Amino acid sequence: MSPEATGVAGIVALLALFLLRVPIAFAMMMVGFGGFAALSGTAPALALLPQDLFDTFTSYPLSVIPMFILMGAFAFASGISERLFAAAYAWVGGLRGGLTIATVLACAGFAAICGSTAATAATMGKIALPEMKRYGYDDTLATGAVAAAGTLGILIPPSTVFIVYAILTEESIGKLFIAGIVPGILLTLLFIATVALLCAAKPQLGPPGPATSLAAKLKATRGIVEALLLFVLAIGGLMLGWFSPTQAGAIGAGGALAIGLARRKLSWKSFVQAGREGLATSCMVMFIIAGAIVFGHFMAVSKIPFTLADWVGELPPHRMAIMGVIIVIYFLGGFFMDSMALIVVTLPIFYPVVRKLGFDPIWFGVMIVLLCEMGVITPPVGVNVFVIKGIAPDVPLYRIFRGIFPFLGAIVLLTVTILFVPGIATFLPGLVK
Amino acid sequence: MPGKFERLNAAVCGGAEALGVAAAVFMIALTCADVLGAKLFRSPVPGSLDMMMLAQLVAVTFAAAGALLQRRHIAVDFFAERLPRRARAVLNGAVSLACLALFAVVAWRLLAHGVELQKSREVTATAAIPLAPFAYAAALAMVPMCLVLAQHLLGSLAEARRDEP
Numbered sequence: 001m002s003p004e005a006t007g008v009a010g011i012v013a014l015l016a017l018f019l020l021r022v023p024i025a026f027a028m029m030m031v032g033f034g035g036f037a038a039l040s041g042t043a044p045a046l047a048l049l050p051q052d053l054f055d056t057f058t059s060y061p062l063s064v065i066p067m068f069i070l071m072g073a074f075a076f077a078s079g080i081s082e083r084l085f086a087a088a089y090a091w092v093g094g095l096r097g098g099l100t101i102a103t104v105l106a107c108a109g110f111a112a113i114c115g116s117t118a119a120t121a122a123t124m125g126k127i128a129l130p131e132m133k134r135y136g137y138d139d140t141l142a143t144g145a146v147a148a149a150g151t152l153g154i155l156i157p158p159s160t161v162f163i164v165y166a167i168l169t170e171e172s173i174g175k176l177f178i179a180g181i182v183p184g185i186l187l188t189l190l191f192i193a194t195v196a197l198l199c200a201a202k203p204q205l206g207p208p209g210p211a212t213s214l215a216a217k218l219k220a221t222r223g224i225v226e227a228l229l230l231f232v233l234a235i236g237g238l239m240l241g242w243f244s245p246t247q248a249g250a251i252g253a254g255g256a257l258a259i260g261l262a263r264r265k266l267s268w269k270s271f272v273q274a275g276r277e278g279l280a281t282s283c284m285v286m287f288i289i290a291g292a293i294v295f296g297h298f299m300a301v302s303k304i305p306f307t308l309a310d311w312v313g314e315l316p317p318h319r320m321a322i323m324g325v326i327i328v329i330y331f332l333g334g335f336f337m338d339s340m341a342l343i344v345v346t347l348p349i350f351y352p353v354v355r356k357l358g359f360d361p362i363w364f365g366v367m368i369v370l371l372c373e374m375g376v377i378t379p380p381v382g383v384n385v386f387v388i389k390g391i392a393p394d395v396p397l398y399r400i401f402r403g404i405f406p407f408l409g410a411i412v413l414l415t416v417t418i419l420f421v422p423g424i425a426t427f428l429p430g431l432v433k
Numbered sequence: 434m435p436g437k438f439e440r441l442n443a444a445v446c447g448g449a450e451a452l453g454v455a456a457a458v459f460m461i462a463l464t465c466a467d468v469l470g471a472k473l474f475r476s477p478v479p480g481s482l483d484m485m486m487l488a489q490l491v492a493v494t495f496a497a498a499g500a501l502l503q504r505r506h507i508a509v510d511f512f513a514e515r516l517p518r519r520a521r522a523v524l525n526g527a528v529s530l531a532c533l534a535l536f537a538v539v540a541w542r543l544l545a546h547g548v549e550l551q552k553s554r555e556v557t558a559t560a561a562i563p564l565a566p567f568a569y570a571a572a573l574a575m576v577p578m579c580l581v582l583a584q585h586l587l588g589s590l591a592e593a594r595r596d597e598p
Contacts, residue, residue, distance in 0.1 A: 020524060021513040023506035026532050029539075049539060050546035054568060057493045058486040066457055066492065067464070243468060246485070250464030257461070275454040279492060280500040282457070284507060286493045287500075338507040 003039055007302025010035040014295070014345070024341040025284070028291030035298035048297060056290040060246065061167060065289075066282035067249025068158040072114030073278030074253055075230065077270045078260030081123045083223030084109040089131070090212045090220035097199030097206030099135055100145045101192050103128040107149035108188040109224060111156035112231040113252065115163065116281065117339075117376045121150025121384045125391040138205040139395045141198060144403020147384040149191055151373035151411070154339075156184035157235050158249065160285060161372050164340060165365045167289065168347045173245040174238050175429040176365045182424055183366055183414060190410035198406060226259050239432070285340060292344040299348050309352035319357040326350055327371065327419070334375020338383060342375060343368055363418070366425035370415040377404045442584050445577045446498045453496030456488045463488070480560025487557070487567050494570070498577035519593055526589030533582040540575035543568055 001009070010031050017027035029049070037045035056062065075081065088102035088109070095101060107124045114120050125146045132142040154161040157177035166173040199206040212220075234252030237243040243251060260266030299305055312322055329350075333342045347368075354364050376384045385400050392400075418424050463481055471477035478484075500506060513524055547568030555564045 018509045019512045020528060021508045021510060022528050022531065023508045025506055026535055030531065030535055033535075033538075046538075046542055046545075050542035050568070053539065053543065054490070054546060054571065057490040057571065058567075059489075060482055060486050063460065063485055063489050066460065066489065070457060070461065242472070247464055247468050250461045251468060253461045254465040272454065275457060276450060276496075276499070279450070279453050279457050279496045280503060280505045283453075283493050283496040283500045284505045287497065287506065336511065337509060341507055 001038075003302045004304055004307055006035060006038055007299060007304035010295075010298055010302065011304075018337065024338065024345075025287035025291035028288075028295040028345065032291065032294035032296070032298040036294075036301060039298070039301045049294060052294045052297065053290050056293055057286060062286065062289065064163055064173065064245040064249050065160065065285055066279065067246055067253055068115045068163065069119075069160065069282045069285070070275070070278040071158070071230075071234065071249055071252035071256055072110075072116060072119050073274040073281075074256035074260060074266075074271075075110070075113045075227070076119070076123050077266055077274035078256050079263060079265040080113065080227050080230075080256065080259065081106070081110050082127055083220075084227055085124065085127045085131075087220040087223045089209070090217045093209040094211040096203055096208050097141075097195045098209055099128065099132050099137060100141060100195045100199075100206050103132070103142075103146055104149045104152075104188060104191045104195065107146070108152050108156060108184065109227055111152040111154075111184065112235070113158075113227055113256070114153055115158040115160040117151045117153040117373070118383050118387050119281070120153030121147055122387045122391065124150065125388050129388075129392050132206075135209050136207055138202075139392065140399045140403035141195070141205045142403070143388050143392055143395050143400040144405070144407060145191070145195060147377050147382070147388045147400060148404055148407030148411075149188075150384045150387070151376055152184060152188060152191075154372060155180045155187060155366075155369050157181065158252070159369065161340065161343065161369050162365060163245070164285065164289065165343060165347070165368060168292070168344065169351050169361055169365070171361050171365065172429075174241075175362050175432060177235060178239060178429045178432060179362050179366050179425045180369065182428055183370070183418060186424070187411065187414050190414060191407055194406050194410050230255050230259070288341060288344050292348070295345070296348045305349050305352045308349060309356045312353045312356065319359070322353070322357060323359065323419075326354070327367065327415075330368065330371040331374060334371060335378050337375070339372035339375040343372065360422060360426055362429050363422045363425050366418060367415065370411060370418065373411050374408060374415075377408060438584060438587070442498075442502065442577070442580050445580060446502050449495040449574060449577050450499035453492045453494075453499070456492035456495070460485055460488045460492065480557070480562070483557035483560040483562055487562060487564075490567055490571055491574075494574035497574065498581050501578060501581045522589045522592035526586055526593060529582050529586035529589055533579055533586060536575050536578045536582060540572050540579065543572035543575065547572060 014027055014031045033045050033049050036048055085106040088105035092098045092101045103124055107120055110120050110123055128146055129142055157180050159180060162176040162180060163173055166176050230252055233255055234248045238245060238248035376382055379401050388400055389397055463478060463484055467478040467481040513521055547565045550568050551565035556562060
């Protein structure tokens with residue numbers, strides 16, 4: 001069997017293992033190890049496996065992942081998320097659909113200190129959903145909005161997906177973070193517009209809450225100071241070149257811990273719980289990357305990515321048509337696979353193609369994140385939807401999915417806009433040397 | 434009610450996880466100290482990079498079994514969920530067995546990697562910390578992984594044998 005045919009067989013085997021519910025990370029290790037053994041021999045494969053795992057887990061550049069994940073976990077344990085919601089609620093809670101708008105704003109604020117969609121949705125869902133229920137909000141709107149707004153977690157920096165993309169493609173984490181800012185703000189505004197339009201059409205979906213005095217608004221606004229401080233310190237420090245990405249994440253995590261201690265919000269129990277949560281998520285991501293690296297070595301010896309890139313480069317269709325096909329693959333893949341796993345599996349194959357076609361890798365990173373955002377809220381594998389279902393068990397799954405569709409429309413609108421106006425994503429990073 | 438094996442696994446994983454969390458917190462404290470030392474006193478922590486790398490290895494490998502026990506490793510559920518109960522239990526058992534085989538190989542090879550590192554006296558680049566003990570530690574951390582997978586395998590077999598209620 002030729003190396004390319006072995007590679008194709010390996011990809012088919014990988015998809016079969018996914019369907020059989022083998023954890024993504026372990027499936028990539030199994031196929032990568034087996035495929036490498038088939039092409040290079042058993043002894044080199046037996047040497048490659050521990051080397052890849054040891055190198056991945058001792059990789060300093062990868063330590064950015066646990067640092068930013070722990071930053072989000074400790075920020076939640078320190079009560080920052082509650083104060084963000086209280087501030088947003090004080091300002092917009094009195095509007096029609098105001099509680100949902102406040103949730104979107106609070107999600108955007110929390111996304112600035114947390115890099116995960118599920119963590120953002122879970123954090124804000126626990127705070128906002130009981131409030132929206134108390135004020136008689138439609139549960140379809142409420143749950144759909146939290147699940148969708150949680151996706152801002154990976155677009156607004158810091159973002160685990162940007163970090164993993166940067167590591168796999170050797171792009172700058174700082175530039176990718178900067179690239180996410182404008183699309184993140186635009187998507188927040190689009191989500192708010194979606195809520196406003198829905199509530200204008202059907203006022204019973206989100207009745208206005210009680211009005212708040214200016215003094216109460218200003219008092220609540222003080223609650224966002226620490227989140228802002230953390231963002232400016234960690235992300236600002238990274239963008240200004242004060243810190244490396246790992247240092248920025250550690251400073252953010254340390255800062256979140258310090259805030260929790262200063263506010264007397266962080267008990268020993270909540271500290272340990274947050275540490276366990278953050279580390280379990282980090283561990284899952286690190287194992288996926290380790291699996292992808294083992295699988296990537298198999299792909300490299302099978303020569304598939306290079307053959308595919310050469311083949312696609314010689315295809316007659318317009319490069320935008322090929323990009324369209326890649327986008328459709330990611331969109332459809334997001335229905336069935338976790339987004340992180342999807343990009344880890346597909347990037348080694350598609351990234352050389354994208355570069356060969358002359359697309360900006362930073363722009364492609366933003367497109368990937370937007371497609372991942374769709375993936376985490378679309379059935380049947382919409383991680384955020386399951387997170388929200390866990391918080392609101394009385395709301396049927398189909399109602400949550402139905403609530404998501406208007407917000408999915410907003411993400412699609414932004415994705416199409418950035419597809420044709422790449423400057424939205426590339427303008428800010430272009431200013432950075 | 435959990436049996437003896439489940440209780441043993443929970444205790445072993447909890448202990449390993451605590452070590453992992455301690456290593457992760459050490460990473461945060463070390464980096465903060467390094468940054469503050471470098472920026473404020475022009476005196477970074479010597480060998481901090483090496484210590485970070487090794488602490489990360491301890492954090493990730495020792496937390497792995499706990500993450501597995503909490504079923505935090507992502508898998509595609511939508512096909513298997515549609516299978517009848519017994520077929521699903523058989524499938525889960527087969528998957529657990531395959532994963533158990535994988536991690537038995539990983540533990541064995543990490544141990545062999547440690548022996549290689551010890552023979553060649555490999556150390557980290559700046560602090561000259563020997564690498565072999567950390568490869569041994571990573572191999573050891575795979576033991577709770579194997580125990581959890583064995584627990585999942587036994588659970589699946591019991592489920593497959595169970596008669597319909």
